[in-house]
Amino acid sequence: MTATRRGRPPAGPERWNALVQAAYECLAEGGFERLRMRDVATRVGIDHSSIHHHFPTKQDLVVAVVDHTTRQFWATTPPDGGPVERLRHHLATLRQKISDEPELHIVLRELDLRARRDPELREIIAGRKEGWRNSLRTLLTDAAAAGALAPGVDPATGAELVIATVKGASLAAEHAGDVLELLDHLLIRA
Secondary structure (H helix, E strand, O other): OOOOOOOOOOOHHHHHHHHHHHHHHHHHHHHHHHOOHHHHHHHHOOOHHHHHHHOOOHHHHHHHHHHHHHHOOOOOOOOOOOHHHHHHHHHHHHHHHHHHOHHHHHHHHHHHHHHHHOHHHHHHHHHHHHHHHHHHHHHHHHHHHOOOEOOOOOHHHHHHHHHHHHHHHHHOHHHHHHHHHHHHHHHEOO
C-alpha cells in the first residue's frame, strides 16, 4: 500500500511538482506496474479525480516524469575547462549519480523499456536523449581536435559508447565505478 502524505496537500505548482515526484517514486519502487494515477494522488494527499486537473492522462504524467528525470543530468558537464577535464568530470558525475541515486537510474531504465513498446514515449525520450548525444559528440570532437582522444575513436561512435556504457553500468551499480573508469581510459589518450 502506498503511503499518504500527512498534513495539508500542496496547491498550485507545488501540487504539480508533488504529483511528478510521487509518480517518479512509484516508478522507482515498482515500475510501470505500480504507476497508478490513484496511488500517485494518494501519496500527495488529494482525491484521485483531482490529479486530472494537472495531468489529463497518465501519458501526460509520464512525460512530466521524463522531463523531471532527464533534468537531473543537465549540469553533469561543466561549461568551463578543456575537453578532457569536462569529459572526465561528466563521467565522474555519472558514476557518482549511479552510486548515490540508484532510483534515478531505475526510473530511466523503466522509461527506456516502456519506450520500446510505446512509440509516443519513444519519440519523447529520443528527443531528450538527442541533447545528451549532441553534447557528448561535441565534447569528443573537441577532445579529438586537442589530440586527447584515443586513436581510432570516432566522436559519434564514442558518444554512443558512453551512452550504452552508462545505461549498462546503471543496471549493475556495484560495478559502475570500475566500468566508467575503464571507459575513461579507453577514450582518452594517456
